[in-house]
Amino acid sequence: MHDVVIVGAGPVGLFLACELGLAGCSVLVLEREPDPRSPWKADPLGMRGLSAASVEAFYRRGMLHPLLKASGVDDYPGADEPAPPRGAGHFAGMMLDPAKVDVAALPFRLPSPALEGVMTNLEAVEAVLSERAFTLGVEVRRGVTVSAIAQDDEIVVARAGEHEYAARWLVGCDGGRSAVRGLAGFDFVGTEPQLTGYLVLATIADPEKLRPGFNLTPTGMYLRTPAEGYIGMLDFDGGAFDRSQRPTREHLQAVLRHISGTDVTLSDVHLASSFTDRAMQPTTYRQGRVLLAGDAAHIHSPLGAQGLNLGLGDAMNLGWKLAATVHGYAPDGLLDTYTRERHPIGAWVLDWTRAQAAAMKPDPHAQAIQGVVRDLIGTRDGTTYVFEKVSGSSIRYDLGSEQPLVGRNAPDLRLADGTRLGDLMRDGRGVALDFSTDRRLHGPAMGWESRMQYAAGPARNDLGLGAALVRPDGVVAWAGDRDPDRESFERAAGQWFGSPEISATEF
Numbered sequence: 001m002h003d004v005v006i007v008g009a010g011p012v013g014l015f016l017a018c019e020l021g022l023a024g025c026s027v028l029v030l031e032r033e034p035d036p037r038s039p040w041k042a043d044p045l046g047m048r049g050l051s052a053a054s055v056e057a058f059y060r061r062g063m064l065h066p067l068l069k070a071s072g073v074d075d076y077p078g079a080d081e082p083a084p085p086r087g088a089g090h091f092a093g094m095m096l097d098p099a100k101v102d103v104a105a106l107p108f109r110l111p112s113p114a115l116e117g118v119m120t121n122l123e124a125v126e127a128v129l130s131e132r133a134f135t136l137g138v139e140v141r142r143g144v145t146v147s148a149i150a151q152d153d154e155i156v157v158a159r160a161g162e163h164e165y166a167a168r169w170l171v172g173c174d175g176g177r178s179a180v181r182g183l184a185g186f187d188f189v190g191t192e193p194q195l196t197g198y199l200v201l202a203t204i205a206d207p208e209k210l211r212p213g214f215n216l217t218p219t220g221m222y223l224r225t226p227a228e229g230y231i232g233m234l235d236f237d238g239g240a241f242d243r244s245q246r247p248t249r250e251h252l253q254a255v256l257r258h259i260s261g262t263d264v265t266l267s268d269v270h271l272a273s274s275f276t277d278r279a280m281q282p283t284t285y286r287q288g289r290v291l292l293a294g295d296a297a298h299i300h301s302p303l304g305a306q307g308l309n310l311g312l313g314d315a316m317n318l319g320w321k322l323a324a325t326v327h328g329y330a331p332d333g334l335l336d337t338y339t340r341e342r343h344p345i346g347a348w349v350l351d352w353t354r355a356q357a358a359a360m361k362p363d364p365h366a367q368a369i370q371g372v373v374r375d376l377i378g379t380r381d382g383t384t385y386v387f388e389k390v391s392g393s394s395i396r397y398d399l400g401s402e403q404p405l406v407g408r409n410a411p412d413l414r415l416a417d418g419t420r421l422g423d424l425m426r427d428g429r430g431v432a433l434d435f436s437t438d439r440r441l442h443g444p445a446m447g448w449e450s451r452m453q454y455a456a457g458p459a460r461n462d463l464g465l466g467a468a469l470v471r472p473d474g475v476v477a478w479a480g481d482r483d484p485d486r487e488s489f490e491r492a493a494g495q496w497f498g499s500p501e502i503s504a505t506e507f
């Protein structure tokens with residue numbers, strides 16, 4: 001029996017498998033597709049934007065360079081380059097000017113080897129994660145479609161054909177049409193679609209009839225990407241298109257002509273898929289021994305390029321908590337903080353995509369909203385606000401502290417000897433940073449040594465802190481002032497890492 005069975009070897013399932021493998025759990029991943037390669041995962045259809053927060057997750061596990069290499073990125077900014085971002089994204093197709101991001105208003109944005117997002121594709125992301133999973137001893141079994149689940153107080157069993165796979169925990173990372181979600185009895189609530197979206201790789205007889213970039217028209221939106229023949233469309237048909245069938249060339253051409261107001265001709269369609277803006281989540285991400293992560297836990301339109309980033313955030317948040325539960329040292333309720341922390345972030349992404357769909361509608365109301373948004377992103381404050389959202393830097397969990405860093409993704413704090421927080425996080429343990437002159441946290445921090453690393457010394461930039469406790473997912477769990485209080489540190493360590501292994505008095 002495995003500690004954890006993960007259903008789905010997409011990017012989220014694989015990232016989670018790596019987190020659990022790193023923490024010493026035995027993990028089996030069951031994947032329906034026999035072959036990891038697919039034209040839907042390679043450029044241009046598989047192109048995905050990873051936010052800075054996601055890139056940082058790869059960096060913290062020592063996978064930044066493999067990711068950049070697999071993604072063909074050779075001009076990524078260096079670790080000490082100061083901060084104006086190179087790209088800032090868009091809202092509903094309205095592009096942000098990166099020069100308008102007010103970096104001074106982002107005090108926690110310290111220089112880091114992973115300060116920028118990366119344009120990659122699913123094939124590259126999955127290849128990097130599969131290789132890491134393999135080195136961590138994770139088994140990925142392909143050609144296995146899970147079709148039934150049974151659980152009791154002790155175990156959960158997934159069935160695929162004649163085969164049964166037992167584990168102590170099961171995580172459904174099986175995508176937007178998740179079988180696990182239905183089989184384990186999760187609800188799924190939200191809003192019905194207003195539009196059908198299409199992605200098309202085609203030979204276009206007269207491409208000059210289409211303008212490059214995002215085009216909001218009186219009848220919808222089309223996007224002509226720089227990749228030859230690759231276009232996207234939004235048709236506000238109330239989600240009427242029957243998505244059980246592949247869209248035909250005739251249908252796609254009719255939609256494109258309608259939206260673009262041209263007589264453009266698609267002479268051949270090579271690949272095409274459709275999506276909607278249906279936006280849904282279960283009310284909890286856990287039912288007994290079954291959990292959900294990634295698209296299985298939230299569906300929404302791809303507007304705003306958030307789904308993968310959201311799913312990787314789920315995996316990072318869940319991995320160490322589930323591992324602590326498997327190993328038996330998790331404090332009471334730790335696993336339930338997964339839903340508590342991640343569900344509101346999922347709900348926010350659903351709203352972010354709803355807002356963009358609403359602003360792109362071909363009607364006077366949406367056009368009025370577009371005018372307002374254009375005015376707002378014309379200002380530094382407006383651009384900075386949207387940038388913080390799309391880059392992931394606005395995410396903050398409510399951990400019950402008013403200290404502004406607590407609950408946030410930790411900046412890449414650096415000791416005077418050059419050691420970076422990101423480097424300390426490679427082995428998946430939490431990190432206790434102690435900048436106090438008398439190494440005040442030394443004894444207490446050593447009490448949790450197998451779960452938390454202790455690093456002490458003066459900082460290059462301590463952001464006014466004397467100490468910080470960073471969880472394995474990179475979130476600041478506690479922060480001390482220049483004269484850090486050992487007792488409050490110990491309370492926070494116990495809250496997240498359970499009882500200490502060794503009493504502090506032994507040091």
Ligand SMILES: Cc1cc2nc3c(=O)[nH]c(=O)nc-3n(C[C@H](O)[C@H](O)[C@H](O)COP(=O)(O)OP(=O)(O)OC[C@H]3O[C@@H](n4cnc5c(N)ncnc54)[C@H](O)[C@@H]3O)c2cc1C
Nearest residue numbers: 008010011012032049146174175294295305306307308309
């Ligand atoms: C056009 C488009 C552009 C996008 N752009 C971005 C972007 O720029 N940035 C971003 O962050 N997000 C983007 N997204 C969203 C992103 O692609 C998804 O959120 C992400 O791929 C979800 O990963 P996942 O691992 O949760 O699910 P998936 O990638 O769907 O993986 C699920 C896996 O589970 C397997 N599976 C399913 N059912 C079973 C079963 N019963 N048994 C066993 N295995 C099963 C599947 O074969 C699959 O391998 C985009 C989406 C689209 C459609």
